[in-house]
Amino acid sequence: MAGKALSVMKDVFKAGLCVSDLVATASEGERLGSVVVPGGKTGLATVCSVVINGVLLKAGVPTEFRFGGVLELRNSKPRRFVAVVDYSGTSLDPSEQFIRAGMTSVSDASRTGNGKIVGVFRTIPAPAREIVEEKIALLKEVGIGGVYALGNTSEPLCQIPVALNRVGVVQLGGLNPVAAAVEAGIEIENIAESGLIDFQQLQPVWQL
Numbered sequence: 001m002a003g004k005a006l007s008v009m010k011d012v013f014k015a016g017l018c019v020s021d022l023v024a025t026a027s028e029g030e031r032l033g034s035v036v037v038p039g040g041k042t043g044l045a046t047v048c049s050v051v052i053n054g055v056l057l058k059a060g061v062p063t064e065f066r067f068g069g070v071l072e073l074r075n076s077k078p079r080r081f082v083a084v085v086d087y088s089g090t091s092l093d094p095s096e097q098f099i100r101a102g103m104t105s106v107s108d109a110s111r112t113g114n115g116k117i118v119g120v121f122r123t124i125p126a127p128a129r130e131i132v133e134e135k136i137a138l139l140k141e142v143g144i145g146g147v148y149a150l151g152n153t154s155e156p157l158c159q160i161p162v163a164l165n166r167v168g169v170v171q172l173g174g175l176n177p178v179a180a181a182v183e184a185g186i187e188i189e190n191i192a193e194s195g196l197i198d199f200q201q202l203q204p205v206w207q208l
Contacts, residue, residue: 005186009177015110017176019146020047022202033195048174061128066121068094076113080159095173096190106180118173123166126153146172
């Protein structure tokens, strides 16, 4: 079953609908972040979109967390959010809720460019755009992407209004590969934002 799950997930990684193709794995009884892998299970950790916000914060760029949502793709481009959960209104990760509810079609999106994936919407101060672009480029050099769209100052992005002197940012959800496995009928327990892992523990998913 783990092999089937990995095969499905690799299509999503190949399509670039993930924060990074770097992952970490663990066998039963071993630890991934703050989670101990239960008996009979294999653990797989993907990179969370929050990593990007941590890098921006270190660079002095404050990020406003707006919401997590289901993002509709058309011809491999982000079109609009069709469902959202405001971070201030939930104690659970919105991506987990959407995946459990069967609201995604990540596999379709990875194969055809049309479908629904999980994503997050944040905004940054307009004067910080140049710094953000610089940090995005540096992150890509080490295998971390995840910024799917960067808007223009005070202009709507993916049909979401943006405040004056702010720039909208659409980021891919770290659980998109997992969502595809769930769509394939594979039983998976998601534990979002479950801890920190040394970067050296990560390896390209293609090596698994």
